[in-house]
Amino acid sequence: MAVIGSGLSEFVTDETATAKKAAVLDEVLHQATPPEVVESALRVVGRDRLALVSSFGTESAALLKVMADVDPTIPVIFLDTGWLFEETLSYRNTLIERLGLRDVRSVKPLEETLQRQDADKELWFSDPDACCRIRKVEPLKRALAPFDAWISGRKRFQGGLRAAMPVVEADGDRLKFNPFATISPAEIEAIYAAAELPWHPLVASGFRSVGCMPCTSRTLPGEDARGGRWRGRSKTECGIHTVTPA
Template identity: 75%
Template sequence: MSAIVQQEISAAPALPPAAALDEVLRHASPAEVIAAALKIVGRAHLALVSSFGTESAALLKVMADVDPAIPVVFLDAGWLFQETLDYRDTLTRQLGLTDVRSIKPLEETLSREDPDKELWFSDPDACCRIRKVEPLARALKPFAAWINGRKRFQGGARSDIPVVEQDGARLKFNPFANVSPEEIEAIYRLGNLPPHPLVAKGFLSVGCMPCTSRSEAGEDSRAGRWRGKGKTECGIHTTPTS
């Protein structure tokens, strides 16, 4: 961490307002942001949420270089590609991650609200709610802050995200907010990180199987998510975790 960031964080009160932290960290590197989050909150109260998707390895690599024991929350929604589950296991081993928690939706909720596994077609927002939003809220209960991998260059609702924001009662750190695609490529190259297996098949962003499609040339990286549904986010970044 740079001296100026270290000095300002050391002088800040415990769990300061998100806006104050964003002011301090807005030009910090991803590693500095994660180190600051760890210093402010402590490992026991900090989690990184990862989809183990097409760009996830870069953030996980930076985190592992800071502290591979930071808890990693992975939402196993029940509709994921097998390639994503395998990629989770590959990265966990390669990066030496010691606390990866795979969180699933509650079986009683699925039986009650999606017994035929067709909710994704009739009401994708409701499907995301029971398979991702509610499980994440449950998984984050022990934590005071969380880290995620959203980037401004992904466009849409992500185009102006801050580095630190308030998420209900929690702090939310976006250490990759300012990174470029070229910087992510460099992290992959220097870290000898394997790509997600579906990238070679034309998937630029990977979520659940029914709602993920290949991206066409010239489309933004998330164009293949919920194609034709008028939906761009699953809800974990638009619904406060409280």
Template identity: 75%
Template sequence: MNAVAAQVSSVSALPPSDELDRGLRDASPAEVIAAALKTVGRDKLALVSSFGTESAALLKVMAEVDPAIPVIFLDTGWLFEETLAYRDALIASLGLKDVRSIKPAEETLSREDPDRDLWFSDPDACCRIRKVEPLARALKPFSAWINGRKRFQGNTRADIPVVEDDGARLKFNPFANVSRAEIEAIFVRAKLPRHPLVVSGFLSVGCMPCTSRTTEDEDSRAGRWRGRAKTECGIHTMKIS
């Protein structure tokens, strides 16, 4: 069997996403992660985390199910030092066993962003070379991935299912149904450390040039790409092949 045929065979062997979504519509986050693990196995399942302001809650739930599930972290080259330190702290405190820090291809950066100003002139292109393309590369070995989007975050996330088809693989959204209060309860119950920038007014943290503080009356993601129509980096708005 050639490589293309093998991939087609692998994809066709996965259960339909809508069928899984119906079965997990009212499931807890832990139950969704356990179902993902049972569906494809640990070697074919990855969790993608930004190690942002709410990430510890999902990572905690995953660690309780299986701390050896691979975790993909996109180190874009523009992250806050506090985010990198937070990543290391959570790896240690939660006992995560397989965190993979993925960086953009140096050749691509040299060709498309030699002056490191692409974030200003074309933020979509910057996200593509620093997040979308590295994630596509990192997910190649996997049949399914887990992420931390929630419906309460609004915009394109308001109607996300618990399980969806992401082209070549399944995509599990175990926190789709949770509320902000439920996430806070996980932090309190497990005594999880907070992202260091939260106390400074950053309620959602991405890359330094495209992240700003938010006020109490703003949406938590209002500080991302402030002043632009852009609300997503692209990893959740296009199929990852």
């Protein structure tokens, strides 16, 4: 599978509707390897207009490794919500050094917003959607403002709303590239093994997906990878992949 060349890059222009751009790119890249998707995103969008959003979670090192091998200077946006496990913050620092990531931007919610809407730090319990909005969705909106496209680490095997995701999709007026959309758990493990990547420290304790502390629990046998997120609620996504950060 060849990486998108200059011909298609010229066809996919700012004058073309984002949805049409995404459809064209998804048709070309639906069987592409993760490195090919990242390389194509660079060619189509340009280094200065592309960012990768990473939680530095349980499987994040695999995509970060793929990206670093293509271009370690691609900006990486990390949402530091104020509720993250200390193990996640430590893991972020480990991977930055291990993979030679050169532009990791830790983005936090605005302090005035927290004081106004979550002064008692109980919003995660009373209204988790609102909590995610002020701690994730709104900070990501600010962080993505300079960019025309972003890369996510979602996979179809994670289930839920992710089960049928395309490799490239429209996200408002931005493109979103999902290089790992079609990857399998075995392929992720192979990336870790080949590069001798460290796993997130909480994986050994039974966490298959890690988000904020109050809303993350261990995954139970038979559950999908994200079964431990927002346990006991109908909520399955924080909002950054379902609410367009315009």
